[in-house]
Amino acid sequence: MAVRPVLTWGDPRLKLNSADVGDWSAELDQLVTDLFETALDEEGVGLAAPQVGVNLNLAVIDCSCGEDPAQKLVLINPVIIQEEGSQVGPEGCLSIPGIHEVLERPQRVQIRTRRPEGTWQEIWGEDLMARAFCHEIDHLRGRLFVEYFGPVKRQVLQRRYQKQHKAS
Ligand SMILES: [Zn+2]
Secondary structure: OOOOOOOOOOOHHHHOOOEOOOOOOHHHHHHHHHHHHHHHHOOOOEEEHHHHOOOEOEEEEEOOOOOOHHHEEEEEOOEEEEEEOOEEEEEOOOOOOOOOEEEEEOOEEEEEEEOOOOOEEEEEEEOHHHHHHHHHHHHHOOOOHHHHOOHHHHHHHHHHHHHHHHOO
16 A cells, blocks of 8 residues: 655646546556545545546545545546536645635536446435545546636636745
8 A cells, every 4th residue: 555646736647638447457456545545645535546647537535534444435437427406615636735615516416437347337426425526527537626717716726826835
């Protein structure tokens, strides 16, 4: 198990489209383990493979932040198939540490996602889980949550972010 370095805002690799996962392998098992480990280390609810520089359609979510192994979810080649309602609340990203902004997301989201062995499942997520589905799937399409805001707000956030991280 290893915590991997997380790419941060401004890294061009975060903007790439990711490729579908093909045959499952021991290497992918290790990647999943590392993603969970890294998310836990950074106290995040989820982490997508592109955030550690691996441009594959793969992400992990654990809404219990390491408290309940049953809540660990691996998304493989996931797609959103249905959305319902809306929720307004703060969102953050391990690639943009220190920035939390209110963003509207659907209240309930159904995704279709592959299991490692190749079969597919459909899962509904609500509240935080729905938000995490949207957030992580955005990463796989090269999209960060701050890109939902207009150019002026994005610039303000970018300046705040750069100021916060210059000192460290
Ligand atoms: Zn993120």
